[in-house]
Amino acid sequence: MPLPLDDPAQITTRTLAHYEQHAEDFREGTRDHDVSQNIAALLRHIRAQAPFTILDLGCGPGRDLQTFSRLGHVAIGLDGAGSFVRMARADSGCTVWHQDFVSLDLPGGLFDGIFANASLFHVPSLALARVLRQLRAALKPDGVLFCSNPRGQNEEGWNGERYAAYHDLAAWRSRMVDAGFVELEHYYRPPGLPRAQQPWLASVWRRTAE
Numbered sequence: 001m002p003l004p005l006d007d008p009a010q011i012t013t014r015t016l017a018h019y020e021q022h023a024e025d026f027r028e029g030t031r032d033h034d035v036s037q038n039i040a041a042l043l044r045h046i047r048a049q050a051p052f053t054i055l056d057l058g059c060g061p062g063r064d065l066q067t068f069s070r071l072g073h074v075a076i077g078l079d080g081a082g083s084f085v086r087m088a089r090a091d092s093g094c095t096v097w098h099q100d101f102v103s104l105d106l107p108g109g110l111f112d113g114i115f116a117n118a119s120l121f122h123v124p125s126l127a128l129a130r131v132l133r134q135l136r137a138a139l140k141p142d143g144v145l146f147c148s149n150p151r152g153q154n155e156e157g158w159n160g161e162r163y164a165a166y167h168d169l170a171a172w173r174s175r176m177v178d179a180g181f182v183e184l185e186h187y188y189r190p191p192g193l194p195r196a197q198q199p200w201l202a203s204v205w206r207r208t209a210e
Contacts, residue, residue, distance in 0.1 A: 008127035018161035023083035042146035058119025062088030132179035181205035
């Protein structure tokens with residue numbers, strides 16, 4: 001069967017199946033990844049009184065949920081892979097919702113911040129505008145969304161059994177502004193390397209006023 005390119009639900013199902021099959025390897029391979037720069041970027045732009053209520057979108061096995069909890073915040077995870085949901089609940093003790101990105105059911109206006117670290121690039125462009133609007137609606141009126149995605153020249157498609165979209169800064173800005181966000185900052189990762197060796201684009205956005 002040909003791989004689906006125009007059905008976000010089928011794309012997401014196949015991508016999540018890959019993570020289900022490799023959940024333990026993924027946990028071990030990412031356990032020691034240092035994303036403290038990204039966590040700090042989200043937290044410093046939140047204007048609310050701490051502790052913050054934070055959604056870790058695509059929380060995986062729960063590594064960053066543990067960090068947010070240790071910092072004293074109320075962290076809620078969300079992931080579409082059942083294995084990751086079970087791992088994250090057990091390892092972090094946090095509430096973790098089992099939802100995929102193209103079938104979100106989020107409460108309105110709950111979160112001070114949303115942490116989308118290495119997750120939104122799996123959303124097909126066909127579904128991205130809707131997903132971003134749903135994330136905006138889940139934020140409090142002054143809430144902040146952090147995103148980190150592998151960058152590219154706006155190509156998308158299958159990378160093995162995972163679907164990925166590789167946006168450049170201009171295209172990502174356009175998507176975010178159209179969804180009702182204003183840019184606060186952006187940077188490239190890993191830090192301290194030439195741009196050609198920085199495959200990740202990180203950006204921070206505030207929900208605009210109604």
